Every structure is written in structure tokens, then in C-alpha cells.
Amino acid sequence: MIGMSTRHILLGLLASGPSHGYDLKRRHDERFPEARPLAYGQVYTTLQRLVRDGLAEIEGTDSDGGPERTRYRSTEDGSLELARWAGEIAPPAPFVTNEIFAKVVVSILSGGDADAYLRAQRAAHMERMRELTAVKTAKGADLATVLSADYALNHLDADLRWMNTTAARLTTLTAEVDAK
């Protein structure tokens, strides 16, 4: 999750309003407690790239008597890019849960349609599970094939259960994230 989608997660955090790098790091670490904490350096590098790519811009600086801090905000292109990423299904391979989790949280933060994303992701998971089941149950499938299909099926099933539960409690989850 860290690396590929740090820029999207920062964009997601900026969706609720302009922020400083320090606050973004703190909110990221709160919001994604299972992820490795973001390094300040990574936050600033990512923010500079977002500005370079026109997805974020500098709104101003604050000092509050201390060191000067730059305040960033998302641009319209940034919001579009965030919506595109949050709605894009993750490849249904084992261990994609972190990305799915991040997309759901980011969707909620940015007022996106987490429910629609979950439905699409769920359908992609089911399609992959049907393929794996067909491979596993084909007459003459060898043990290694069956075991590897089983392994993937059980991990996809775990994702799917989490998605079902999340869809069911989405109203509650949205209320919690909004309250923060």
C-alpha cells in the first residue's frame, strides 16, 4: 500500500480540506494503523510531486510563531484522479486487502461511492474465484494445481467476507469517519 498509493491517500486526506505535511502524516498514521508510519521525508516528496503533476497546490504558509509551514490543497485534477483511483478495482490476487481497505477509507473521506466500489470489487473477486474453482475441479487437475487454487480461493474468500461485512456496516463506518 505504501509507495504506489501514498499519493492517492494524501489526496484523500486533502479532500477534507487544506493541510500541512505534518498534519497529513499524523492523520495518515491514525487512519491506517496497520500500515508502516509515513516518514516526513516521504510526505514532503510526495506533496512536491503532487504539485508538480498539478494534482495539488500550495495554498499558503503559516508560522504560528514557530517554523514556517506550507499549507497544501487538492486541485480539481487531484479530485478527479482520486475518484478514478478509488473506483478502480484492485487485481483479485491474494493479499490485496490493504489496497481495498485504503480505497474504502479514501472513498468515505472524499465523499466517493464506497458502496459502488465494493460491489464492483466483489464482482471481480467472484469472477476470479469462479475461474480458480473451474481450474481446481477440472477432471485430471494435479495436486499442486488444486493446492495452489485452494490457497488463492481461501485468501480471496477472506477479502470477500471483509467486503460483505464492510458493505453491511458502511453507514456506521461513514458516520465514524465523518465525525473525526
Place this chain on the structure above:
Amino acid sequence: MNHGDSKVPLLAARDLTKAHGRTEALRGASVELGAGEILAVTGASGSGKSTLLHCLAGIRHRAPVRPDDPGERLDQLSENRLSELRRTDFGVVFQFGQLIPELTALDNVALPLVLAGTSRRDAQARAGEWLERFGVRGQETLRPGEMSGGQAQRTALARALVTGPKVVFADEPTGALDSLATEQVMTALVHTARDAGTSVLLITHDAQVAAYADREVRMDDGVMATAGVTA
């Protein structure tokens, strides 16, 4: 894969409604089952999926269901015709197979044929073939109480298919089984149904079981949930 031809629905239901007392179990459910298609109906507990099966199979109530072949409306059939349909065209399996405890595996599977007028000897011969297809060999003389859960469910499936029905309705057929027994039961069901060209309406809350089907429809609160848009 031998996917069913969804252009020729064998069973079609439109806007089914059904209430248990004040609780609306079905609130306008629509579903089509193609000839030879294996369709999974999934959803949370209480979403109405079992009620849907009961209505489609004409078990509990007559329902506004229209099987296009032979073009009859279940809600307009006589009790006699409905019974005949259930005996010849429909096979049913539940979570607990409802085998008759006093009969052996062989006689349980032979029973629907005997009831339809086949001689006991011929019925037993065909029952033996079906038990073999479901991998229940050497256990023909066991009674349900002496079988494992997986053996009992495979016996129940053999009984559901022995009459050569057009549709098998399976309501959580693996709900009481461990994962390996589930795999054996589902593999046997899918292979046998495909070989025989039988449609299957499979009710399950288990995604790994639903993945054996050609297609999945999800139910939510008595109606079909909007299908996800696959990219």
C-alpha cells in the same frame, strides 16, 4: 465450460412477493434460470434466498413463476399437476438431506423411482448407478445414521437426480459440512449436473460454494441486489 444458455430460461420469476406474517421475505424478486445453467443465489441471512427457492420449487406456496418449458405458470397449476412436476421435473436437496432414516442409502435413492411406478429391482439398479456417480460406493447398505455428513449429502444429491429432473434446487447443501466434504459434494454435483444437462439453483451464503456456479445473483432484503460492474 458448459455454460447454460441464458437466452432460453427454464424457470423465470417476475416480481415475486411473499410475506411471513408481517415480515416481507420477498419484495419483488426476479430471477431467470437457464436450461443447463448452474446459478448461485447468495445473500446474508434473512435476505430472502431460501424463500425464493421455496417459491420457485413450489414447495411451500404456489408462486407466480412461469417455467417457459413446458410454458406453465406454477401459480395456476392444480395441486395434482404441481405434485407431478415436483416428482418428475424438480429435485430438491436441503442442508440436512432429509434422507429416510430407516432406509439404506440404496433404497433412499431408489424411492422416488419406486413412487413413480418403477419396479423395486430396476429402481435399485439405477439408484446404484447414481450412488456410484456421486462416489458413494460400498456404502449402499448403510443407513443415514451410519454415514458421514458428506456421504449423506451425496446420497441426497443422488436421490434428487435419479429421476432425471430438469432442475435441482439445492438449499445450503453443504451448510453442515467441513471444507473437504464441501468440495467433494460440490464437485460431484457440478460434474453430474453438467453431464446430465440439469439446471441447478444453488442457495448459499458461502462464496467458495457460489464459485462453483456459472453465475451469481445476490439478494438483499427480499430483492435482487444491483450487480457489480466488472471492469
